[in-house]
Amino acid sequence: MKPGVSSDTFPPRSHEAKRISVVEAAASVFCREGYAGANIDLIAAEAGVSRQTVYNHHGDKEKLFMAVVRDLTERCNAGIFATIATFPDQPADVESDLVAFAVRMNRNCICNRDGRFLRKLIQAEGERYPELFAEWREQGPGRTWSALAARFARLAYAGHLSIDDPDVAARQFLALVNAELQITFMLGGMPTEEEVLRSATNGVRTFLAAFGRRKAAPARQAALAHA
Amino acid sequence: MKPGVSSDTFPPRSHEAKRISVVEAAASVFCREGYAGANIDLIAAEAGVSRQTVYNHHGDKEKLFMAVVRDLTERCNAGIFATIATFPDQPADVESDLVAFAVRMNRNCICNRDGRFLRKLIQAEGERYPELFAEWREQGPGRTWSALAARFARLAYAGHLSIDDPDVAARQFLALVNAELQITFMLGGMPTEEEVLRSATNGVRTFLAAFGRRKAAPARQAALAHA
DNA sequence: ACAAATTTAGACAGGCTTGTCCAATTCGTC
DNA sequence: GACGAATTGGACAAGCCTGTCTAAATTTGT
Incomplete structure:
Protein backbone atom coordinates (compact mmCIF):
# COMPACT_ATOMS: atom_id res chain seq x y z
CA MET A 1 0.00 0.00 0.00
CA ASP A 60 3.14 -15.80 17.58
CA LYS A 61 2.67 -19.54 17.62
CA GLU A 62 -1.01 -19.48 18.41
CA LYS A 63 -1.84 -16.99 15.66
CA LEU A 64 0.17 -19.08 13.24
CA PHE A 65 -1.80 -22.15 14.24
CA MET A 66 -5.08 -20.33 13.68
CA ALA A 67 -3.91 -19.18 10.26
CA VAL A 68 -3.06 -22.77 9.38
CA VAL A 69 -6.48 -24.08 10.37
CA ARG A 70 -8.30 -21.27 8.56
CA ASP A 71 -6.25 -21.86 5.44
CA LEU A 72 -6.85 -25.60 5.43
CA THR A 73 -10.55 -25.20 6.14
CA GLU A 74 -10.95 -22.78 3.28
CA ARG A 75 -9.13 -24.90 0.74
CA CYS A 76 -10.80 -28.13 1.81
CA ASN A 77 -14.24 -26.58 1.60
CA ALA A 78 -13.52 -25.23 -1.84
CA GLY A 79 -12.39 -28.68 -2.94
CA ILE A 80 -15.42 -30.38 -1.49
CA PHE A 81 -17.86 -28.00 -3.14
CA ALA A 82 -16.06 -28.28 -6.44
CA THR A 83 -16.33 -32.05 -6.19
CA ILE A 84 -19.99 -32.00 -5.17
CA ALA A 85 -20.57 -29.97 -8.33
CA THR A 86 -19.54 -33.08 -10.27
CA PHE A 87 -22.27 -35.18 -8.66
CA PRO A 88 -23.99 -37.33 -11.32
CA ASP A 89 -27.41 -35.73 -11.63
CA GLN A 90 -28.32 -37.67 -14.75
CA PRO A 91 -26.38 -40.88 -14.36
CA ALA A 92 -25.90 -43.18 -17.32
CA ASP A 93 -25.20 -45.99 -14.89
CA VAL A 94 -25.98 -45.17 -11.28
CA GLU A 95 -23.49 -47.59 -9.76
CA SER A 96 -20.45 -46.73 -11.80
CA ASP A 97 -21.22 -43.01 -11.69
CA LEU A 98 -21.58 -43.02 -7.92
CA VAL A 99 -18.39 -45.05 -7.55
CA ALA A 100 -16.53 -42.57 -9.70
CA PHE A 101 -17.97 -39.71 -7.65
CA ALA A 102 -16.94 -41.38 -4.40
CA VAL A 103 -13.42 -41.92 -5.71
CA ARG A 104 -13.19 -38.28 -6.76
CA MET A 105 -14.38 -37.17 -3.36
CA ASN A 106 -11.81 -39.32 -1.62
CA ARG A 107 -8.93 -38.44 -3.86
CA ASN A 108 -9.55 -34.70 -4.06
CA CYS A 109 -10.88 -33.90 -0.63
CA ILE A 110 -10.34 -36.56 2.00
CA CYS A 111 -7.09 -38.32 1.16
CA ASN A 112 -5.16 -35.37 -0.19
CA ARG A 113 -2.68 -33.36 1.81
CA ASP A 114 -5.08 -30.70 3.01
CA GLY A 115 -7.78 -33.15 3.97
CA ARG A 116 -5.50 -35.37 6.02
CA PHE A 117 -3.89 -32.40 7.72
CA LEU A 118 -7.14 -30.71 8.61
CA ARG A 119 -8.63 -33.91 9.98
CA LYS A 120 -5.64 -34.55 12.16
CA LEU A 121 -5.55 -31.01 13.51
CA ILE A 122 -9.23 -31.14 14.35
CA GLN A 123 -8.87 -34.45 16.12
CA ALA A 124 -5.79 -33.42 18.04
CA GLU A 125 -6.51 -29.80 18.95
CA GLY A 126 -10.25 -29.41 18.43
CA GLU A 127 -11.02 -29.29 22.12
CA ARG A 128 -8.44 -26.60 22.76
CA TYR A 129 -9.98 -24.04 20.34
CA PRO A 130 -13.74 -24.39 20.56
CA GLU A 131 -14.75 -21.31 18.52
CA LEU A 132 -12.25 -22.03 15.79
CA PHE A 133 -13.51 -25.55 15.27
CA ALA A 134 -17.12 -24.57 15.73
CA GLU A 135 -16.56 -22.28 12.77
CA TRP A 136 -15.11 -25.18 10.80
CA ARG A 137 -18.03 -27.36 11.75
CA GLU A 138 -20.60 -24.88 10.50
CA GLN A 139 -18.88 -24.03 7.27
CA GLY A 140 -17.55 -27.51 6.61
CA PRO A 141 -19.67 -30.56 7.39
CA GLY A 142 -22.73 -28.43 8.07
CA ARG A 143 -22.86 -26.98 4.57
CA THR A 144 -21.27 -29.79 2.58
CA TRP A 145 -23.59 -32.43 4.01
CA SER A 146 -26.59 -30.33 3.13
CA ALA A 147 -25.30 -29.81 -0.38
CA LEU A 148 -24.69 -33.52 -0.84
CA ALA A 149 -28.10 -34.37 0.61
CA ALA A 150 -29.71 -32.02 -1.92
CA ARG A 151 -28.01 -33.89 -4.75
CA PHE A 152 -29.23 -37.23 -3.46
CA ALA A 153 -32.73 -35.82 -3.08
CA ARG A 154 -32.65 -34.76 -6.71
CA LEU A 155 -31.48 -38.21 -7.73
CA ALA A 156 -34.33 -39.74 -5.78
CA TYR A 157 -36.85 -37.30 -7.24
CA ALA A 158 -35.66 -38.24 -10.73
CA GLY A 159 -36.46 -41.82 -9.90
CA HIS A 160 -32.96 -43.24 -9.64
CA LEU A 161 -33.06 -43.84 -5.90
CA SER A 162 -35.60 -44.46 -3.19
CA ILE A 163 -34.74 -42.33 -0.19
CA ASP A 164 -36.70 -41.36 2.89
CA ASP A 165 -34.34 -38.88 4.55
CA PRO A 166 -31.71 -37.39 2.18
CA ASP A 167 -29.60 -36.09 5.07
CA VAL A 168 -29.29 -39.52 6.60
CA ALA A 169 -28.62 -41.05 3.20
CA ALA A 170 -25.85 -38.56 2.47
CA ARG A 171 -24.08 -39.27 5.76
CA GLN A 172 -24.45 -43.00 5.27
CA PHE A 173 -23.13 -42.75 1.73
CA LEU A 174 -19.95 -41.13 3.00
CA ALA A 175 -19.65 -43.61 5.84
CA LEU A 176 -20.08 -46.58 3.50
CA VAL A 177 -17.63 -45.55 0.80
CA ASN A 178 -15.00 -44.91 3.49
CA ALA A 179 -15.82 -47.98 5.57
CA GLU A 180 -12.67 -49.86 4.58
CA LEU A 181 -10.33 -46.90 4.94
CA GLN A 182 -11.01 -46.12 8.60
CA ILE A 183 -7.85 -47.70 9.97
CA THR A 184 -5.64 -46.09 7.38
CA PHE A 185 -7.19 -42.70 8.15
CA MET A 186 -6.78 -43.27 11.87
CA LEU A 187 -3.06 -43.75 11.54
CA GLY A 188 -2.76 -40.75 9.21
CA GLY A 189 -1.83 -42.91 6.24
CA MET A 190 -2.67 -42.50 2.58
CA PRO A 191 -4.64 -45.39 1.05
CA THR A 192 -3.63 -46.67 -2.36
CA GLU A 193 -5.74 -45.90 -5.40
CA GLU A 194 -6.83 -49.53 -5.41
CA GLU A 195 -7.98 -49.46 -1.79
CA VAL A 196 -9.98 -46.31 -2.44
CA LEU A 197 -11.63 -47.89 -5.47
CA ARG A 198 -12.47 -51.11 -3.67
CA SER A 199 -13.92 -49.38 -0.64
CA ALA A 200 -15.98 -47.10 -2.88
CA THR A 201 -17.22 -50.01 -4.98
CA ASN A 202 -18.25 -52.08 -1.98
CA GLY A 203 -19.81 -49.05 -0.33
CA VAL A 204 -21.82 -48.00 -3.37
CA ARG A 205 -23.07 -51.54 -3.92
CA THR A 206 -24.41 -51.70 -0.39
CA PHE A 207 -25.80 -48.18 -0.70
CA LEU A 208 -27.68 -49.12 -3.85
CA ALA A 209 -28.86 -52.40 -2.37
CA ALA A 210 -30.48 -50.29 0.33
CA PHE A 211 -31.60 -47.20 -1.61
CA GLY A 212 -31.57 -48.22 -5.27
CA ARG A 213 -34.71 -48.64 -7.28
CA ARG A 214 -35.40 -52.30 -7.98
CA LYS A 215 -34.76 -53.03 -11.62
CA ALA A 216 -35.25 -56.16 -13.74
CA ALA A 217 -32.45 -55.62 -16.25
CA PRO A 218 -30.24 -52.81 -14.97
CA ALA A 219 -27.90 -52.37 -17.90
CA ARG A 220 -30.63 -52.32 -20.52
CA GLN A 221 -32.85 -49.97 -18.56
CA ALA A 222 -30.03 -47.52 -18.01
CA ALA A 223 -29.05 -47.61 -21.67
CA LEU A 224 -32.59 -47.02 -22.84
CA ALA A 225 -33.21 -44.21 -20.41
CA HIS A 226 -30.24 -42.27 -21.61
CA ALA A 227 -29.59 -43.12 -25.29
CA MET B 1 9.09 -60.34 46.25
CA ASP B 60 10.49 -42.12 31.97
CA LYS B 61 7.86 -40.32 29.94
CA GLU B 62 8.10 -42.59 26.92
CA LYS B 63 7.78 -45.79 28.97
CA LEU B 64 4.80 -44.27 30.75
CA PHE B 65 3.19 -43.49 27.43
CA MET B 66 3.72 -47.05 26.23
CA ALA B 67 2.20 -48.39 29.43
CA VAL B 68 -0.83 -46.18 28.90
CA VAL B 69 -1.38 -47.39 25.34
CA ARG B 70 -0.91 -51.05 26.29
CA ASP B 71 -3.32 -50.68 29.17
CA LEU B 72 -5.99 -48.99 27.06
CA THR B 73 -5.59 -51.47 24.23
CA GLU B 74 -5.99 -54.40 26.57
CA ARG B 75 -9.10 -53.08 28.29
CA CYS B 76 -10.73 -51.96 25.06
CA ASN B 77 -10.16 -55.31 23.43
CA ALA B 78 -11.59 -57.11 26.41
CA GLY B 79 -14.66 -54.89 26.27
CA ILE B 80 -15.11 -55.40 22.55
CA PHE B 81 -14.87 -59.16 22.78
CA ALA B 82 -17.24 -59.23 25.72
CA THR B 83 -19.71 -57.21 23.69
CA ILE B 84 -19.31 -59.31 20.57
CA ALA B 85 -20.20 -62.28 22.76
CA THR B 86 -23.65 -60.70 23.15
CA PHE B 87 -24.23 -60.69 19.39
CA PRO B 88 -27.80 -61.88 18.65
CA ASP B 89 -27.24 -65.30 17.10
CA GLN B 90 -30.91 -66.26 17.27
CA PRO B 91 -32.68 -62.94 16.99
CA ALA B 92 -36.33 -62.65 17.90
CA ASP B 93 -36.49 -59.50 15.82
CA VAL B 94 -33.44 -58.86 13.68
CA GLU B 95 -33.80 -55.10 13.53
CA SER B 96 -34.34 -54.37 17.19
CA ASP B 97 -31.74 -56.94 18.26
CA LEU B 98 -29.10 -55.49 15.96
CA VAL B 99 -29.92 -51.97 17.11
CA ALA B 100 -29.55 -53.04 20.72
CA PHE B 101 -26.24 -54.71 19.87
CA ALA B 102 -24.98 -51.60 18.11
CA VAL B 103 -25.95 -49.43 21.06
CA ARG B 104 -24.13 -51.79 23.44
CA MET B 105 -21.06 -51.71 21.25
CA ASN B 106 -21.06 -47.93 21.16
CA ARG B 107 -21.75 -47.41 24.82
CA ASN B 108 -19.35 -50.03 26.16
CA CYS B 109 -16.48 -49.87 23.73
CA ILE B 110 -16.41 -46.83 21.49
CA CYS B 111 -17.89 -43.95 23.45
CA ASN B 112 -16.61 -44.85 26.88
CA ARG B 113 -13.54 -43.35 28.46
CA ASP B 114 -11.07 -45.99 27.32
CA GLY B 115 -12.37 -46.06 23.78
CA ARG B 116 -12.21 -42.33 23.27
CA PHE B 117 -8.78 -42.09 24.84
CA LEU B 118 -7.30 -44.92 22.81
CA ARG B 119 -8.71 -43.56 19.58
CA LYS B 120 -7.29 -40.14 20.22
CA LEU B 121 -3.86 -41.45 21.16
CA ILE B 122 -3.73 -43.58 18.03
CA GLN B 123 -4.73 -40.68 15.84
CA ALA B 124 -2.34 -38.25 17.43
CA GLU B 125 0.76 -40.38 18.06
CA GLY B 126 0.27 -43.44 15.87
CA GLU B 127 2.91 -42.39 13.38
CA ARG B 128 5.49 -41.83 16.08
CA TYR B 129 5.39 -45.40 17.46
CA PRO B 130 4.92 -47.74 14.50
CA GLU B 131 5.50 -51.08 16.29
CA LEU B 132 3.30 -50.15 19.23
CA PHE B 133 0.37 -49.30 17.03
CA ALA B 134 1.00 -52.15 14.64
CA GLU B 135 0.56 -54.37 17.68
CA TRP B 136 -2.72 -52.61 18.46
CA ARG B 137 -3.86 -53.00 14.89
CA GLU B 138 -3.28 -56.73 14.88
CA GLN B 139 -4.82 -57.46 18.23
CA GLY B 140 -7.57 -54.87 17.95
CA PRO B 141 -9.36 -54.29 14.65
CA GLY B 142 -7.70 -57.32 13.07
CA ARG B 143 -9.21 -59.78 15.51
CA THR B 144 -12.39 -57.97 16.44
CA TRP B 145 -13.47 -57.48 12.85
CA SER B 146 -12.93 -61.14 12.12
CA ALA B 147 -14.93 -62.11 15.17
CA LEU B 148 -17.77 -59.81 14.19
CA ALA B 149 -17.66 -61.05 10.60
CA ALA B 150 -18.00 -64.63 11.87
CA ARG B 151 -21.15 -63.68 13.78
CA PHE B 152 -22.67 -62.06 10.71
CA ALA B 153 -21.77 -65.13 8.66
CA ARG B 154 -23.61 -67.30 11.13
CA LEU B 155 -26.63 -65.01 10.99
CA ALA B 156 -26.60 -65.26 7.21
CA TYR B 157 -26.19 -69.05 7.30
CA ALA B 158 -29.19 -69.27 9.61
CA GLY B 159 -31.18 -67.44 6.97
CA HIS B 160 -31.63 -64.08 8.67
CA LEU B 161 -29.39 -62.15 6.32
CA SER B 162 -28.15 -62.33 2.79
CA ILE B 163 -24.44 -61.58 2.74
CA ASP B 164 -21.77 -62.10 0.12
CA ASP B 165 -18.65 -61.11 2.01
CA PRO B 166 -19.04 -61.15 5.81
CA ASP B 167 -15.86 -59.13 6.34
CA VAL B 168 -17.13 -56.31 4.18
CA ALA B 169 -20.55 -56.51 5.81
CA ALA B 170 -19.05 -56.30 9.31
CA ARG B 171 -17.03 -53.20 8.45
CA GLN B 172 -20.01 -51.59 6.78
CA PHE B 173 -22.20 -52.39 9.76
CA LEU B 174 -19.84 -50.53 12.06
CA ALA B 175 -19.54 -47.64 9.62
CA LEU B 176 -23.32 -47.34 9.26
CA VAL B 177 -24.26 -47.41 12.91
CA ASN B 178 -21.63 -44.74 13.61
CA ALA B 179 -22.37 -42.65 10.54
CA GLU B 180 -24.07 -39.84 12.44
CA LEU B 181 -21.52 -39.72 15.26
CA GLN B 182 -18.45 -39.00 13.14
CA ILE B 183 -18.23 -35.29 13.92
CA THR B 184 -18.74 -35.82 17.62
CA PHE B 185 -15.99 -38.46 17.63
CA MET B 186 -13.69 -36.18 15.65
CA LEU B 187 -13.89 -33.49 18.29
CA GLY B 188 -13.41 -35.99 21.09
CA GLY B 189 -16.92 -35.47 22.39
CA MET B 190 -19.35 -37.91 23.94
CA PRO B 191 -22.65 -38.34 22.07
CA THR B 192 -25.86 -38.44 24.07
CA GLU B 193 -27.71 -41.71 24.57
CA GLU B 194 -30.36 -40.44 22.18
CA GLU B 195 -27.85 -39.66 19.42
CA VAL B 196 -26.32 -43.12 19.76
CA LEU B 197 -29.74 -44.74 19.52
CA ARG B 198 -30.79 -42.71 16.49
CA SER B 199 -27.57 -43.33 14.60
CA ALA B 200 -27.80 -47.05 15.38
CA THR B 201 -31.43 -47.22 14.33
CA ASN B 202 -30.85 -45.43 11.04
CA GLY B 203 -27.72 -47.48 10.40
CA VAL B 204 -29.35 -50.84 11.09
CA ARG B 205 -32.36 -49.96 8.91
CA THR B 206 -30.09 -49.23 5.98
CA PHE B 207 -27.99 -52.30 6.73
CA LEU B 208 -31.08 -54.49 6.67
CA ALA B 209 -32.42 -52.81 3.55
CA ALA B 210 -29.18 -53.92 1.90
CA PHE B 211 -28.53 -57.30 3.54
CA GLY B 212 -31.85 -58.31 5.07
CA ARG B 213 -33.87 -61.20 3.73
CA ARG B 214 -36.96 -59.96 1.93
CA LYS B 215 -40.02 -60.66 4.00
CA ALA B 216 -43.70 -60.23 3.23
CA ALA B 217 -44.92 -59.67 6.79
CA PRO B 218 -41.88 -59.13 8.95
CA ALA B 219 -43.47 -59.07 12.39
CA ARG B 220 -45.57 -62.17 11.84
CA GLN B 221 -42.73 -64.15 10.32
CA ALA B 222 -40.40 -63.31 13.19
CA ALA B 223 -43.04 -64.25 15.74
CA LEU B 224 -43.72 -67.57 14.05
CA ALA B 225 -40.12 -68.47 13.63
CA HIS B 226 -39.41 -68.01 17.29
CA ALA B 227 -42.57 -68.77 19.23
C1' DA C 1 6.22 -51.79 68.38
C1' DC C 2 9.97 -52.30 65.02
C1' DA C 3 12.31 -52.52 60.78
C1' DA C 4 12.19 -52.14 55.95
C1' DA C 5 10.43 -50.22 52.04
C1' DT C 6 7.91 -46.72 49.86
C1' DT C 7 6.53 -42.12 49.32
C1' DT C 8 7.14 -37.25 49.60
C1' DA C 9 8.70 -32.39 48.96
C1' DG C 10 12.01 -29.76 47.42
C1' DA C 11 16.16 -28.43 45.24
C1' DC C 12 18.85 -28.86 41.25
C1' DA C 13 21.34 -29.08 36.62
C1' DG C 14 20.81 -29.43 31.86
C1' DG C 15 18.41 -28.77 27.82
C1' DC C 16 15.10 -26.88 24.91
C1' DT C 17 11.70 -23.22 23.29
C1' DT C 18 9.51 -18.98 22.77
C1' DG C 19 9.65 -14.37 21.62
C1' DT C 20 12.59 -10.02 21.20
C1' DC C 21 16.31 -7.14 19.62
C1' DC C 22 19.78 -5.61 16.39
C1' DA C 23 23.27 -5.06 12.83
C1' DA C 24 24.32 -6.72 8.35
C1' DT C 25 22.65 -8.23 4.09
C1' DT C 26 19.68 -9.08 0.31
C1' DC C 27 15.91 -8.00 -2.61
C1' DG C 28 12.70 -5.37 -5.48
C1' DT C 29 11.58 -1.00 -7.40
C1' DC C 30 12.31 3.48 -9.35
C1' DG D 1 22.72 2.61 -9.81
C1' DA D 2 20.42 4.01 -5.49
C1' DC D 3 16.90 3.88 -2.20
C1' DG D 4 13.86 1.62 1.10
C1' DA D 5 11.73 -2.36 2.73
C1' DA D 6 12.12 -6.99 3.84
C1' DT D 7 15.01 -10.70 5.34
C1' DT D 8 18.65 -12.88 7.72
C1' DG D 9 21.56 -14.83 11.38
C1' DG D 10 22.77 -14.60 15.69
C1' DA D 11 22.67 -13.39 20.42
C1' DC D 12 19.78 -13.03 24.28
C1' DA D 13 16.67 -13.40 28.54
C1' DA D 14 13.03 -15.78 30.57
C1' DG D 15 10.45 -19.68 31.35
C1' DC D 16 9.35 -24.44 31.31
C1' DC D 17 10.22 -29.40 31.50
C1' DT D 18 12.65 -33.64 32.26
C1' DG D 19 15.04 -36.56 35.07
C1' DT D 20 18.08 -37.05 39.31
C1' DC D 21 19.21 -36.64 44.02
C1' DT D 22 18.52 -36.18 49.03
C1' DA D 23 16.72 -36.23 53.58
C1' DA D 24 12.54 -36.51 56.07
C1' DA D 25 8.03 -38.53 56.74
C1' DT D 26 4.90 -42.18 56.09
C1' DT D 27 3.25 -46.62 55.40
C1' DT D 28 3.56 -51.81 55.56
C1' DG D 29 4.37 -56.28 57.30
C1' DT D 30 5.79 -59.02 61.15
Missing part, protein backbone atom coordinates in the same frame (compact mmCIF):
# COMPACT_ATOMS: atom_id res chain seq x y z
CA LYS A 2 2.71 2.45 0.98
CA PRO A 3 5.82 1.43 -1.01
CA GLY A 4 4.38 1.84 -4.49
CA VAL A 5 1.22 1.49 -6.56
CA SER A 6 2.75 -0.22 -9.52
CA SER A 7 2.93 -3.90 -10.38
CA ASP A 8 0.20 -6.09 -8.96
CA THR A 9 -0.80 -5.97 -5.33
CA PHE A 10 0.55 -3.88 -2.48
CA PRO A 11 3.20 -6.22 -1.00
CA PRO A 12 6.02 -6.57 -3.52
CA ARG A 13 5.89 -10.24 -4.44
CA SER A 14 7.77 -12.85 -2.54
CA HIS A 15 6.33 -11.40 0.63
CA GLU A 16 3.08 -13.27 0.05
CA ALA A 17 4.93 -16.26 -1.36
CA LYS A 18 6.87 -16.60 1.86
CA ARG A 19 3.74 -16.20 3.89
CA ILE A 20 2.18 -19.15 2.08
CA SER A 21 5.35 -21.15 2.38
CA VAL A 22 5.36 -20.62 6.13
CA VAL A 23 1.73 -21.64 6.53
CA GLU A 24 2.29 -24.81 4.53
CA ALA A 25 5.37 -25.78 6.46
CA ALA A 26 3.55 -25.02 9.68
CA ALA A 27 0.66 -27.27 8.67
CA SER A 28 3.07 -30.10 8.07
CA VAL A 29 4.94 -29.66 11.33
CA PHE A 30 1.84 -29.09 13.47
CA CYS A 31 0.41 -32.32 12.09
CA ARG A 32 3.55 -34.35 12.59
CA GLU A 33 4.48 -33.09 16.04
CA GLY A 34 1.26 -31.75 17.53
CA TYR A 35 0.77 -28.17 18.66
CA ALA A 36 2.97 -28.39 21.74
CA GLY A 37 5.67 -30.39 19.97
CA ALA A 38 5.84 -28.11 16.97
CA ASN A 39 9.02 -26.06 16.91
CA ILE A 40 9.13 -22.64 15.29
CA ASP A 41 12.75 -23.16 14.25
CA LEU A 42 11.74 -26.34 12.45
CA ILE A 43 8.83 -24.63 10.72
CA ALA A 44 11.10 -21.82 9.59
CA ALA A 45 13.70 -24.25 8.29
CA GLU A 46 11.08 -26.30 6.47
CA ALA A 47 9.65 -23.15 4.93
CA GLY A 48 13.10 -21.97 3.91
CA VAL A 49 12.89 -18.71 5.83
CA SER A 50 14.42 -17.38 9.01
CA ARG A 51 12.66 -17.66 12.33
CA GLN A 52 12.26 -13.90 12.50
CA THR A 53 10.28 -13.93 9.28
CA VAL A 54 7.81 -16.33 10.80
CA TYR A 55 7.27 -13.93 13.68
CA ASN A 56 7.07 -10.95 11.32
CA HIS A 57 4.29 -12.57 9.36
CA HIS A 58 2.20 -14.26 12.02
CA GLY A 59 2.95 -12.75 15.39
CA LYS B 2 11.66 -59.62 48.93
CA PRO B 3 9.74 -58.03 51.83
CA GLY B 4 7.46 -60.94 52.63
CA VAL B 5 5.54 -63.89 51.15
CA SER B 6 2.38 -63.53 53.11
CA SER B 7 -0.84 -61.76 52.21
CA ASP B 8 -1.57 -61.59 48.51
CA THR B 9 1.02 -60.49 46.01
CA PHE B 10 4.54 -59.22 46.52
CA PRO B 11 4.01 -55.43 46.41
CA PRO B 12 2.22 -54.43 49.64
CA ARG B 13 -1.04 -52.96 48.47
CA SER B 14 -1.35 -49.36 47.50
CA HIS B 15 1.80 -49.79 45.45
CA GLU B 16 -0.22 -51.31 42.64
CA ALA B 17 -3.12 -48.97 43.35
CA LYS B 18 -0.86 -45.98 42.82
CA ARG B 19 0.53 -47.52 39.67
CA ILE B 20 -2.98 -47.76 38.22
CA SER B 21 -3.83 -44.29 39.40
CA VAL B 22 -0.78 -42.92 37.60
CA VAL B 23 -1.59 -44.72 34.35
CA GLU B 24 -5.14 -43.44 34.39
CA ALA B 25 -4.14 -39.87 35.08
CA ALA B 26 -1.50 -40.16 32.38
CA ALA B 27 -4.07 -41.37 29.87
CA SER B 28 -6.22 -38.36 30.61
CA VAL B 29 -3.40 -35.86 30.36
CA PHE B 30 -1.79 -37.38 27.26
CA CYS B 31 -5.16 -37.19 25.55
CA ARG B 32 -5.89 -33.64 26.57
CA GLU B 33 -2.45 -32.18 25.92
CA GLY B 34 -0.79 -34.50 23.45
CA TYR B 35 2.45 -36.36 24.12
CA ALA B 36 4.72 -33.33 23.88
CA GLY B 37 2.36 -31.11 25.83
CA ALA B 38 1.81 -33.60 28.64
CA ASN B 39 3.50 -32.54 31.84
CA ILE B 40 4.74 -35.09 34.36
CA ASP B 41 4.01 -32.74 37.24
CA LEU B 42 0.42 -32.44 36.07
CA ILE B 43 0.08 -36.20 35.73
CA ALA B 44 1.45 -36.69 39.24
CA ALA B 45 -0.89 -34.09 40.68
CA GLU B 46 -3.89 -35.58 38.87
CA ALA B 47 -2.96 -39.03 40.13
CA GLY B 48 -2.50 -37.72 43.65
CA VAL B 49 1.11 -38.84 43.96
CA SER B 50 4.47 -37.11 43.91
CA ARG B 51 6.45 -36.70 40.72
CA GLN B 52 9.14 -39.01 42.02
CA THR B 53 6.62 -41.81 42.38
CA VAL B 54 5.77 -41.53 38.71
CA TYR B 55 9.43 -41.99 37.85
CA ASN B 56 9.82 -44.83 40.35
CA HIS B 57 7.01 -46.76 38.72
CA HIS B 58 7.50 -46.10 35.04
CA GLY B 59 11.03 -44.94 34.41
